[in-house]
Amino acid sequence: MKYFQKALIAICILSACSKPEPIDFSIVPYPSELKVEQGQFELSPNTQLLLQDEAAFTEEVAFFQSLMKQILGSELSTQKGENSIEIRKSAEHSNPESYSLEISSDKIILEAGHAQGIFYGMTTLRQLLPATVESGNLSDQLLLPALSIQDSPKYKWRAMHLDVSRHFFSMDYLHRYVDLLSLYKLNKLHLHLTDDQGWRMEIKQYPELTGQGAWREFNKHDSICIDRSKEDARFALDPKHIKMHGETPVYGGYYTQDELREFVAYAQSKHVEIVPEIDMPGHMMAAIKVYPELTCGTPGWGRVFSTPLCPVKEEVYTFVENVLTEVMDVFPSPYIHIGADEVDKGRWEESAACQQFMKAIGMKDLEELQGYFVNRVSDFLIKNGKKVVVWDEAISGDIDSSLTVMYWRAWVASVPDRVVKKGNDVILAPGDPFYFSNPKSKLFDIYNKQLLSSKFPTELSNKIKGMQACLWTETIPSEELADALIFPDALALAERAWSSEENQDWDSFKSRLQIQLKRLENMGVKMDYAPSSELLPFLNVDKELQQIGIRFESEMSEPMIYYTTDGTTPTVNSKLYEGEFFVKGSANIAAAVFKDGELVEPVLRKQVDYHKAIGKTVEYLKPWNTAYPAGDAGSLTDGYRGTNSNSDGYWQGFTNDLEVIVDMGEVTDLNSFSATFMQNIGPGIFMPGVVEVAVSSDGDSFTKVLEIENEVPIDQKDLILKDFKGSLKGEEARYVKVIAKNTNHAFIFVDELVIN
Known part of the structure; x- marks a missing residue:
């Protein structure tokens, strides 16, 4: 997409005019079609507002007029003026969210078939105005560039999430959150209302859910926040949400049903749908503490998570249905999210009642029991006209194909494939990169990272409803x-969920983002964003010329980059990066951004190898884990190296030993071997205990020529990448057998077998 670059050139020409506010514009998300025309439109209090149909779009027109009053000091006139803005209803826009916008020197025409489209056209107009209009300062005259826009979204589900259970947020903040989401055409707010740490919605039939369940004594996460607040005041607990319970401070809060109804109506006026979540059967400790009879045994904690609701007690379903009836009464959204994630089934396994029920029904395992719970609750909601959303763990039970599955476990990359093949819709919300609560999440990954495996059935792409990011x-x-x-x-996220793939351009987005940052600052958003100087390497394996291309990406706009190919730290006397470059054989790339002649940390270091085994056949004597196939059987000899993420599509994962044979095609002089493995003990990824290499000329009789012991301690934290390498002593052989022992019986990950 180069539309934006062309637009900037045109706007620079326009800016040379002697007009009050030079035009410098940015639209996020980028429209489906945008053409820059000649001229400019002068917006002023004398601009006339023309309505083709006075009865159409009344709420949207009221919103637009309030915006004009905030910017110009008065609403637009209905009397003939120097120029006009005309709002039209058109049957040509069958998509409720689509619109067209035509801006010429004397007229703006905004056209859509539905209220959503009109509203989104208005937000686009708002973004075309200078960022300074958001500061509250009035202007007599503002310029808008002459443009022609046709726009409609890629996905229907474009969502942000907010967890108000772990820590509580005021109604004022929720309203402001909706304002900001709507500005960027995000159309859903997934509100996580209940969890172990707090119940946030008033339920009239069970008043103690908020009377007791909305409040807690400080927990371990509160303690972490309090400790961090000593250096960063943003981690301090908000005193508005703390009260004394006797002599003990407790944290919490809740929303009344009236407050929530008002909030839902406000969000609807901004075309943001509030999707409520009542997480069950796990993550229910706030309710179970109040009503311990809801669990199968003693309330508390299981092996990993809290004890869940008991799926074989009828009183549990009475409770759940009563709660959800009140939830449905408050939230008109077609969707209700019921969680179904991270269920600790230990109590179910120990429960005689659960075991008897499973035997009577003919259930094979506890996953089927969870499926029974999910389906029973879902049936109740469906009978009441609702659609049901669940987290992706629910698919381990036999859930109904009408349920929508929210994919969050990025480390199980096969989930979307399995979900759509079962007939369910899927919402893409992988924790990497869409959990914004992780401060390490990268803007580049959010915009660019591949979310579907190479095996995803493209003929079922219509089963992808959209994208969502979460804030836990x-x-x-x-x-x-x-x-x-x-x-x-x-x-x-907004651009990725709205704009077509051909209109998604990272360099353009980075440039447009700069103006949006100013807009957000003027709206009072407290950001501490600074583009990272970290370089991200991308490889291009050219088998024809037997070379590897290397290019760098960065969050910075047009950074100055110097690099070396021998591993030495670059200086301003090193090679200047001017785009993709190629290396033959092996190279140890080192590159960094330079500012004012000084190196800016960090230095990128990347080993690349065009080695003898590239493109050679690999026979797997033991299988890879199907959740991490990378590029399937060709992954280990394709020349591509992994990043720091095991789910990037380049690392191949194993839960048994890695045991493969590489067929070099003919007897070959073998001089060296190298393979990079990963350790990240949090998600259970460990180094192999030992890597062995054996060679053979006939493929039957192998001679071990190399054994490399692991030296990385199993308790060493943080991400570690280690090369297991050594000499093959000039052996002549056709077949190379590689064995990596999975001594910790966990995951092992490898990205490439380098043989020279």
């Missing part, structure tokens, strides 16, 4: 800190 708030106690983590990441 265990260690996010303040609104200011929430802002800093949500923005500007939400803008990358």
Whole structure:
């Protein structure tokens, strides 16, 4: 997409005119079609507002007029003026969210078939105005560039999420959150209302859910926040959400049903749908503490998570249906999210009642029991006209194909494939990169990272409903800190979910983002975003010329980059990066951004090898884990090296030993071997205990020529990449057998077998 670059050139020409506010514009998300025309439109209080149909789009027109009053000091006139803005209803726009916008020197025509489209056209107009209009300062005259826009979204589900259970957020913040989402055409707010740490919605039939369940004594995450607040005030617990219970401070809060109804109506006026989540059968400790009879045994904690609701007690379903009836009464959204994630089934396994029920029904395992719970609750909601959303763990039970599955476990990359093949719709919300609560989430990954495996059945792409990012708030106690983590990441999500793939351009987005950052600052959003100087390497394996191309990406716009190919730290006397370059054989790339002649950390270091085994056949004597196929059987000899993420599509994962034979095609002089493995003990990824290499001329009789012991301790934290390498002593052989022992019986990940 180069439309934006062309637009900038045209606007620079326009800016040379002697007009009050030079035009410098940015639209996020980028429209489906945008053409820059000649001229400019002068917006002023004398501009006339023309309505083709006075009865159509009344709420949207009222919103637009309030915006004009905020910007110009008065609403637009209905009397003939120097120029006009005309709002039209057109049957040509069958998509409710599509619109067209024509801006010429004397007229703006905004046209859509539905209220949503008109509203989104208005937000586009708003973004075309200078960022300074958001500061509250009035202007007599503003310029808009002459443009022609046709626009409609890629996905129907474009969502942000907010966890108000772990830490509580005020109604004022929720309203402001909706304002910001709507500005970037994000149309859903997934509100996580209940969890172990707090119940946030008033339920009239069970008043103690908020009377007791909305409040807690400080927990371990509160303690973490309090400790961090000593250095960063944004981690301080908001005193508005703390009260004394006797002599003990407790944290919490809840929303009344009237408050929620008003909020839902406000969000609807901005075309943001509030999707409520009542997480069950796990993550229910806030309710179970109040009503312990809802669980199968003693309330508390199981092996990993809290004890869940008991799926074989009828009183549990009475409770759930009563709660959901009140939820449905407050939230008109077609969707209700019921969670079904991270269920600790230990109590079910120990429960005689559960075991008897499973035997009587003929259930084979506890996953089927969870499926029974999910389907029974879903049936109740469906009978009441609702659609049901669940987290992706629910698919381990036999759930109904009408349920929508929210894919979050990025480390199980095969989930979307399995979901759509079962007939369910899927929402893409992988934790990497769409959990914004992780401060390490990268804007580049949010905008660019591949979310579907290479095996995803493209003929079922229509089963993908859209995208969502989440903000989990265990260690996010303040609104200011929430802002800093949500923005500007939400803008990358918005463009990815709205704009077509051909209109998604990373360089263009980075440029347009700069103006949006100013807009957000003027709107009072507290951000601490600074483009990272970290370089991201991308490889291009050219088998024809037997070379590897290397290019760098960065969050910075047009950074100055110097690099070396021998591993030495670059200086300004090193090679200047001017685009993709190629190396033959092996190279140890080192590259960094330079500013004012000085190196800016970090230095990127990347080993690349065009080695003898590239493109050679690999026989797997033991299979890879199907969740991490990378590029399937060709992954280990394709020349591509992995990044720091095991789910990037380049690392191949194994839960048994890695045991493969590489067929070099003919007897070959073998001089060296290298393979990079990963350790990240959090998600259970460990180094192999030992790597062995054996060679053979006939493929039957192998001689071991290399054994490399692991030296990385199994308790060493953080991400570690280690090369297991050594000499093959000039052996002549056709077949190379590689064995990596999975001594920890966990995951092992490898990206390439380098043989020279």
